[in-house]
Amino acid sequence: MKVGVVSFPGSNCDEDALLAIVERLHESAVLLWHKDHDLQGADVVILPGGFSYGDYLRSGAIARFSPIMQEVVAHARRGGPVVGICNGFQIACEAGLLPGALLRNVSLQFRSMPVTLRVETTQTVFTHAARTGARLTMPIAHGDGRYTADAETLARLEGEGQVVFRYIDAHGEPTEAANPNGSMRNIAGVCNPGGTVVGMMPHPERALEPLLGSTDGLVLFESLLTSVKA
Amino acid sequence: MTTHATPRPGDPAITPALVAEHGITPDEYDRVVAMLGRTPTLTEIGIISALWSEHCSYKHSRPVLKTLPTQAPWVLQGPGENAGVIAIGDGLAVAFKIESHNHPSAVEPYQGAATGVGGILRDVFTMGARPIAMLNSLRFGSLDTPRVRYLVAGVVNGIGDYGNCVGIPTVAGDVMFDAAYEGNPLVNAMCVGLLREEELIRAKAEGVGNPIIAVGARTGRDGIHGASFASEDLSEENEAKRPRVQVGDPFTEKLLLEASLELIRSGHIVAIQDMGAAGLTSSSAEMAERGDVGVTIDTTKVPVREAGMTPYEILLSESQERMLVVATRGREAEVKAILAKWDLVAEVIGEVIAEPVYRVTEGDRVVAEFPGTRLVTDCPQYHPEARESEAAIARRTRDVASISERPEEIDPIWTLTRLLEAPTIASKRWIHRQYDSTVRTSTVAGPGHADAAVIRIRGTRKAIAVKTDCNGRYVYLDPRVGGRIAVAEAARNVACTGATPRAITNCLNFGNPKKPEVFFQFREAVYGMGDACRALETPVTGGNVSLYNENPQGAVYPTPTIGMVGVLEDAAHATRMTFTTTGDAILLLGEPREELGGSEYLAWIHGTVAGAPPACDLDAERALTGAILEAIRAGHVRSAHDCSEGGLAVALAESCIADETSPLGAEIDLSSWATLSRRALLFGETQGRIVVSTADADAVTAIATRHGVPVRRIGTVRPAADGLSLQIGTTRWTAPLDQLADAYHGAIPRAMSRAAAESVVAEGAA
Numbered sequence: 002m003k004v005g006v007v008s009f010p011g012s013n014c015d016e017d018a019l020l021a022i023v024e025r026l027h028e029s030a031v032l033l034w035h036k037d038h039d040l041q042g043a044d045v046v047i048l049p050g051g052f053s054y055g056d057y058l059r060s061g062a063i064a065r066f067s068p069i070m071q072e073v074v075a076h077a078r079r080g081g082p083v084v085g086i087c088n089g090f091q092i093a094c095e096a097g098l099l100p101g102a103l104l105r106n107v108s109l110q111f112r113s114m115p116v117t118l119r120v121e122t123t124q125t126v127f128t129h130a131a132r133t134g135a136r137l138t139m140p141i142a143h144g145d146g147r148y149t150a151d152a153e154t155l156a157r158l159e160g161e162g163q164v165v166f167r168y169i170d171a172h173g174e175p176t177e178a179a180n181p182n183g184s185m186r187n188i189a190g191v192c193n194p195g196g197t198v199v200g201m202m203p204h205p206e207r208a209l210e211p212l213l214g215s216t217d218g219l220v221l222f223e224s225l226l227t228s229v230k231a
Numbered sequence: 232m233t234t235h236a237t238p239r240p241g242d243p244a245i246t247p248a249l250v251a252e253h254g255i256t257p258d259e260y261d262r263v264v265a266m267l268g269r270t271p272t273l274t275e276i277g278i279i280s281a282l283w284s285e286h287c288s289y290k291h292s293r294p295v296l297k298t299l300p301t302q303a304p305w306v307l308q309g310p311g312e313n314a315g316v317i318a319i320g321d322g323l324a325v326a327f328k329i330e331s332h333n334h335p336s337a338v339e340p341y342q343g344a345a346t347g348v349g350g351i352l353r354d355v356f357t358m359g360a361r362p363i364a365m366l367n368s369l370r371f372g373s374l375d376t377p378r379v380r381y382l383v384a385g386v387v388n389g390i391g392d393y394g395n396c397v398g399i400p401t402v403a404g405d406v407m408f409d410a411a412y413e414g415n416p417l418v419n420a421m422c423v424g425l426l427r428e429e430e431l432i433r434a435k436a437e438g439v440g441n442p443i444i445a446v447g448a449r450t451g452r453d454g455i456h457g458a459s460f461a462s463e464d465l466s467e468e469n470e471a472k473r474p475r476v477q478v479g480d481p482f483t484e485k486l487l488l489e490a491s492l493e494l495i496r497s498g499h500i501v502a503i504q505d506m507g508a509a510g511l512t513s514s515s516a517e518m519a520e521r522g523d524v525g526v527t528i529d530t531t532k533v534p535v536r537e538a539g540m541t542p543y544e545i546l547l548s549e550s551q552e553r554m555l556v557v558a559t560r561g562r563e564a565e566v567k568a569i570l571a572k573w574d575l576v577a578e579v580i581g582e583v584i585a586e587p588v589y590r591v592t593e594g595d596r597v598v599a600e601f602p603g604t605r606l607v608t609d610c611p612q613y614h615p616e617a618r619e620s621e622a623a624i625a626r627r628t629r630d631v632a633s634i635s636e637r638p639e640e641i642d643p644i645w646t647l648t649r650l651l652e653a654p655t656i657a658s659k660r661w662i663h664r665q666y667d668s669t670v671r672t673s674t675v676a677g678p679g680h681a682d683a684a685v686i687r688i689r690g691t692r693k694a695i696a697v698k699t700d701c702n703g704r705y706v707y708l709d710p711r712v713g714g715r716i717a718v719a720e721a722a723r724n725v726a727c728t729g730a731t732p733r734a735i736t737n738c739l740n741f742g743n744p745k746k747p748e749v750f751f752q753f754r755e756a757v758y759g760m761g762d763a764c765r766a767l768e769t770p771v772t773g774g775n776v777s778l779y780n781e782n783p784q785g786a787v788y789p790t791p792t793i794g795m796v797g798v799l800e801d802a803a804h805a806t807r808m809t810f811t812t813t814g815d816a817i818l819l820l821g822e823p824r825e826e827l828g829g830s831e832y833l834a835w836i837h838g839t840v841a842g843a844p845p846a847c848d849l850d851a852e853r854a855l856t857g858a859i860l861e862a863i864r865a866g867h868v869r870s871a872h873d874c875s876e877g878g879l880a881v882a883l884a885e886s887c888i889a890d891e892t893s894p895l896g897a898e899i900d901l902s903s904w905a906t907l908s909r910r911a912l913l914f915g916e917t918q919g920r921i922v923v924s925t926a927d928a929d930a931v932t933a934i935a936t937r938h939g940v941p942v943r944r945i946g947t948v949r950p951a952a953d954g955l956s957l958q959i960g961t962t963r964w965t966a967p968l969d970q971l972a973d974a975y976h977g978a979i980p981r982a983m984s985r986a987a988a989e990s991v992v993a994e995g996a997a
Contacts, residue, residue, distance in 0.1 A: 010574065011482050013398020017672045020689075050670075052396040055482025111391050111665045142395070142667040207669045212687060212802060 002229045004030040005043030007073065007089075009064045014050030014087065014206065021206040022047075026222055035067040044229045045082040045126075046073050048089025050142070050204060060103060060145040061091035070096055082126040082228055083198045087143055090190070090200030099191055099200045100158065101150035103143075107183025111144040115215070116181055116203055118166040118189050119173065125165055125196035129224040136173060137166075137217035139208035141181055146202040148184035148191070158191055166190035166201055233268045234588065234600035239541070242273040249273075253280035259611060266602065266609050274591065274598040277543045278606070281509035282516055285778050288610040291744040292776045295754050299761045299771040305733060306770055311521075313354040313434055313504060314424070315772020317734045319798050321691050324428045326360035329368070329421035329699065329738040329794040331777035335476040336418040340385025344418050345393040345479040349551055351422040352397060353505035356488050357554065359432040359495045360424025363671060364686050365394050367404040367420050368699040368738070368792045372413030374654050374982045379408075382416050383662075384983065389479075390420070391665040396481035397488065401666035402677050403684035405699050407876075408654040409834070411707070414782035419738040419775075421794040423697055425688065432495050434504035434514075436522035436583050440560045441501060443515065443526060443581040446494075446570055447487045448552040450511070451536035453477050455547045464743055464779050483552040483575075490573040491554060497569060499562040506553040512546045514555040515581070516589055520607040527590040528581035530598075542591060542598045557583060613744075617755075620748035627708045631827050631842035636910065643880070643913055643957065644966040646836060650877045650914065651884060651971055652978035653835040658889070661979040675805045679889060682727040682873055683795070687802040694802035696730030698795050702876070703788030704829045705844035710752045714759025714791055715847040716918060720875060721795035722767050726856040727871040727921060729804035729863040730797030732767055737774035737793055742786025744778050752789035753778075760791055766849035767856070769795065806863050808872035809890040810897065810948045815869055816928035817886075817897060817946040820855060820935050821920030823879060823904050825911045831876040832914035844916075851919045851940070858938035859921055867930045874920040880913040880957065882922045887955050888972040896953035896968060899946035905960045912959070924948055 004022045008015045015032060022030035031041050040046065053064035064070065070092070077083045077098050085093035093099045106112055120128050120135045131137075150158065158164050166189040170179035175187035182202070190201030205218030243249060250260045253276050263271050263279055271279065281287060289296065301309040307324055308316035314328035332347025348365065355362050367390055372379040394401045399422070436443075453476075494500055502522070504514045511533065519526040530542040536550075556577075558566045563579055570577040584590075589606050591599040639645045650656055663678035675694055676685040683698035700721040706713030722732040737760065742749040764771055774794075780787045799805060810817075827833060828842025862868050874882040879901075888894045904912050925931045928944050935942035956965040 011396070011485055013396075013485065013670060017670070020672065051398060052482060052485075055396065055480070057482070110388075111395055111667070113395075113667045113669065114664050140669040142669060144392075144395070204669070207672050209672075212675055212805075213669075213672060 002028045002045065002226055003043050004028065004045045004047060005033040005040050006030060006047045006049055007033045007035065007069055009035045009051065009053035009067060011053045011055055012049050012051035017206045018047045018049045021209055021222060025209045025219065026226065033069055035069050038068050038072055040072050040076060045225050046076055048085040048092050050087030050089060053088055053092060061088060061095040064092045065096040074098065077198050080195060080197050082225065084127050085200035086204060086206065087202055090202055091145060093198060093200045098198045099193060100154050101148055101191060103145050104147040104149050105145050106147055112181050113142040114181065115139065116141050117169050118203060119169045121164045121167055122162045124162060125192045125199050126228040127199040127221050127224050128165060129227050131220045131224065136169065138215050139203045139205055139218050141203045143202055146182040146184065148188040150185065155185060161194060163192050163194065164188055165192050165199055234602055236272045236275060236597050236600045238272045239598060245270055245276065250276065254284060255280055259283060262609060262611060266605055272598060274543050277547050278512050278599055281512050281547055282606060283610045287509050287513050289776055290610055291613045291615060291778065292753065293612055294614060295757045299757065300765050301770050303768060303770045306772060307428065307431060308772065310771065310773040312773065313357045315734065315736055316358060316431060317772065317796065318428060319693060319695065322428055323688060324426050324431065325423060325695060325796060326355050326358040326426060327421065327423040327736055327794065327796055328354045328773055329419055329736045329792065330354065330775040331738050331740060332418045332420065333415060333740065333777050333780055336386055337416055339476040340382045341389040342476050342478055344386040344389035346477045346551055347418055347420045348390055348393040349479045349481065349484050350505065350507050351420045352399065352484060355422040355424040356491050357434060357503045357505050358424065358426065359430040360426040361492060362399045362422050362424045363673065364423040364684065364697055365399050365401040365420065366697055366699050366794065367401065369404065369406045370412040370417035370703065370790060371408050373410050374408055380983060386418055387662050387665055393479055393481045395667040397485045398670050400668045400670050400674050402668050402674055402686065403698055406659050406662060409704065409788065411788045414784055415780045415787045417740050417787065417790055419792045421699055421736065423796065430495065432503060434502050434518050434521060436518040436524050436526060436557050437501050439583055439585045441557050441583045442560060442563055442579045443528060443583065444556040444558055444566060444577050445533055445580045446554040446556050446577045447575055448480065448483050448550055449534045449536045449576065450545055450548045450553065451550045452540065452544055452548060453550050455544060464781050477549050477551050479551050486573040486575055487552050487554065490570055490575055493569050494566065497565065499565045500556050500558045502557040504555050506555055508549065510547060510549050511555065516606050518555065518557065519589055520604040523604060525584040525586045525588045526581055527584050527592065529592045529594065531594050532578055532580040534576050534578050542593045546591065615744055615750040616747040617751040618747035619751045623707060626841045627843050629841040631833060634837055634839060637836065642964065643909060644964050646914065647880050647884060647966060648970060648974045650831060650835060650881055652974040653831055654979055654982065655831055656877045656881055657978035658976045659979065660976065661983055675802055676728060676807060681807045682724040685728050685799065685805040692801050694799040694805060696725045696728040696797040696799060698724040699792055700724060701790050701792040703790035704840055706752065706756050706791065707788040708829045708844045710755035710789060711759040712844050712847050714756035715763040715849065716844065717791055717793045718760050718763035718767065718769065719847055719849065719852045719918060721793040722769060722856060723852065723873045725795050725797035726859050727806065727873055729806045729860065730799045731860060732769045732795055732797045732856065734772050735764060735769050735793050735795050736772055737791055739776045740780050740787060740790040740792065741778050742781040749786055756789055756791045763849055766853055804863050806868055806871050808886060809870055810886050810895040810924050811869045813895060813948050813950050815924040815926055815948040816944055817899065817948060818923045818925060818928060818931055818942055819920060819945045820858060820923060820940050820942050822941040823907060823912050823915065824917045825907050826915045826917045827911050830914060830916045832910065845918050847918050854938045854940050855919050855921065858935045858940045862931045862934045865930065867925050867927045868923055869926065870924040872922045874922065876916065878914040878916050884955055884971050886922055888968055888975055891976060894951045894968050894972060896949035896951050896955055897946055898949050898953065898956050900958040901945060902958065902960050903943055909959060
């Protein structure tokens with residue numbers, strides 16, 4: 002498997018995502034420069050976290066216009082796997098690869114803390130190897146993470162199994178107290194109708210080693226392996 | 232030699248009033264005239280006012296700073312560069328530095344704090360190091376006042392927005408609240424970076440004919456005279472100096488970071504320096520002085536944001552996210568190409584010259600010219616009078632044992648609960664949850680988990696531990712002892728995580744040095760730091776002095792903030808502060824004494840800052856550090872937490888409840904020290920003590936004894952439902968953990984939600 006990680010100006014989790022693939026999965030990965038038009042033969046594209054172009058207009062709003070994004074969108078249209086993490090999720094929404102939008106956290110503050118997620122579907126390239134209902138703990142670190150969509154879109158997402166992750170509490174329930182940013186229906190991640198494009202606010206690449214406190218992100222990256230090699 | 236410079240058309244006449252307005256004393260002005268052999272131009276007056284400001288020149292502090300130890304085999308770069316550097320083995324090194332942004336943060340907390348973070352980041356990456364961790368040491372007045380809550384919210388937001396965007400984890404720090412900081416908050420930012428030893432680059436101009444290049448953001452009219460602003464007391468008029476505060480752009484900083492590291496590794500440049508305080512002036516003059524070469528700069532070549540800027544403005548602007556680079560002649564195109572890749576500007580603005588002169592031109596007109604490096608070296612040094620204030624002596628010598636207990640203190644759990652909600656002690660989660668602490672996937676122990684933050688070093692087994700610390704009350708009450716404690720406590724914190732303390736950076740926050748009582752505090756505190764640095768083998772690798780932290784109501788507590796770096800040979804040894812396992816033995820290393828002076832207990836429960844601060848026995852501290860490190864490395868320690876503000880009882884409570892997700896109880900018996908007063912035993916701040924939990928009490932006891940450290944088993948870790956129980960003699964008190972946790976975790980959010988409610992009201996009214 003070869004993974005391409007896009008480096009936008011202002012990306013700051015691109016190296017973390019690259020190292021996750023190379024050091025933890027022992028697969029190959031390359032950084033894809035935002036000014037290029039070449040995916041370098043990547044099977045999977047990761048849109049990493051950060052503050053692309055400073056996010057001064059609106060998170061992800063400028064990144065979607067960069068040259069590399071034209072290739073990423075074409076790759077996604079061909080059914081190629083794309084994973085957007087944090088700012089990458091925001092970019093994927095802005096680029097129309099995923100429904101909905103990420104608004105300012107309801108607290109109006111940045112939130113950096115561990116959260117617990119429930120896997121709502123395994124029918125995606127990023128959750129294939131997980132178990133439905135599995136609880137995963139990993140960090141969030143964002144200011145604009147409040148998932149928002151209109152009622153019709155939400156109904157469709159729920160009906161078609163496109164809600165991938167929800168924030169839950171210690172009892173496994175998607176309560177308001179467990180919701181770190183005010184996301185509708187505690188949604189932490191969604192996918193496109195085919196399950197080939199997945200976006201999520203939490204950072205699975207930060208939960209791959211016991212030394213760093215959690216290995217719960219591994220199953221998600223391993224899902225990419227089975228998705229690509231299948 | 233004589234120098235030549237021509238006034239610009241329209242420059243005002245150089246009058247005593249104009250000189251005074253620039254903060255230059257008549258004696259200093261005479262030195263300038265003698266140096267030049269003529270009347271200086273306005274541009275030259277501006278340059279002198281910046282470079283001879285306290286902030287840039289250290290004119291009151293340097294003679295005292297020279298007494299600090301700066302050498303050790305592992306020190307690769309000591310004071311005098313953008314940042315200090317120490318070797319950590321495996322060919323790797325760590326660059327680190329702390330710096331203040333107190334004055335800007337007092338008038339514009341968001342931008343003041345944000346640009347403080349930006350400046351310290353640049354100091355570290357200009358050494359060739361990639362920043363890997365940020366810390367912040369903050370001091371505010373009482374959270375009871377709306378103004379302080381506004382400052383806290385703004386400073387925290389500014390730090391978070393800047394560091395989060397650049398993508399450097401903010402992992403540790405320290406925050407204290409005391410009315411002494413009411414008008415002058417302290418905002419000290421520290422950055423730590425990693426480099427290979429051979430990548431180390433210094434800011435030393437070299438090579439006649441080499442081009443000098445301005446890199447990064449364009450120069451605007453913001454922050455002019457920031458360095459001079461930081462060198463005077465704050466007053467009502469300072470609100471009007473808000474334009475002297477710069478505006479930060481973390482996105483440009485991120486690009487500049489990547490471009491600078493690429494530039495350094497390209498081999499096309501010989502030196503690089505941040506255009507920080509006093510901007511182009513100080514960066515160019517200091518690079519020339521270090522290289523002992525001449526430089527010439529043409530201000531018309533500097534990329535500017537707006538037309539019509541004068542040389543004076545261009546030289547003194549503190550616009551952010553700019554660098555000054557000396558490149559190898561002939562490589563200009565390569566340098567520009569690297570900057571262009573990152574969408575940044577690079578323009579040749581001058582060159583290194585053989586003639587020993589610092590020259591500024593505006594096109595063909597020479598507007599400033601100084602002989603050799605005397606612009607930097609001729610700044611006078613002062614040896615002000617030092618005398619301890621009667622007020623401080625009176626406070627220190629007060630008999631605090633005679634302060635009678637409040638009726639509620641009959642129940643020590645009441646006192647403990649009140650102390651856990653004191654903002655200085657309470658959980659700082661409200662603050663650090665606004666900082667990204669996990670980006671870069673190397674944070675082994677982040678904020679609130681251990682006595683210091685632990686960051687692993689990729690590609691090795693190693694990790695580093697980092698912490699800032701200083702109790703300004705102790706320094707106020709006894710500057711020499713307080714200075715020792717600041718270093719000793721930072722070392723103890725780092726050692727509690729399993730790291731050998733290696734070196735410090737410091738940020739010396741004091742009042743007006745021309746006042747004898749302030750200079751006394753400064754001198755004695757630095758001597759105290761020096762004592763501890765020598766004893767603990769943690770030399771000083773650099774830092775920053777921030778004086779004039781005072782307003783008409785008075786000066787801040789003298790606050791020499793210490794930024795300590797330690798090294799763990801094995802990241803797996805990283806040890807946290809919270810109990811982990813029911814049934815573990817709880818041991819106390821070190822011994823309680825009858826000491827209440829300067830304690831948070833007296834300040835928070837009795838509203839009194841008085842008494843002698845706890846004694847600091849540096850031999851005992853050294854033995855303690857050795858013992859805890861050996862016990863951790865032998866694998867015997869499950870948790871380690873030092874006793875600081877709030878004393879032993881607060882340390883025990885924190886070990887029970889600091890980790891909200893898995894609290895544990897403890898059954899404690901302190902009868903061995905029943906002869907001490909109860910409040911000194913529970914809440915006194917005797918130094919040199921660590922609470923340890925272990926599965927092998929005998930092994931830890933043997934190690935401590937071998938190091939000559941007093942050690943005693945004081946209890947056992949229990950399930951959370953058992954709470955924290957404390958026994959002295961025949962009396963036992965038990966606190967439910969949820970009561971303690973609510974006080975500890977809830978205090979600051981409750982205080983700050985009042986602030987949110989106020990701002991809603993204010994907006995509604997507007």
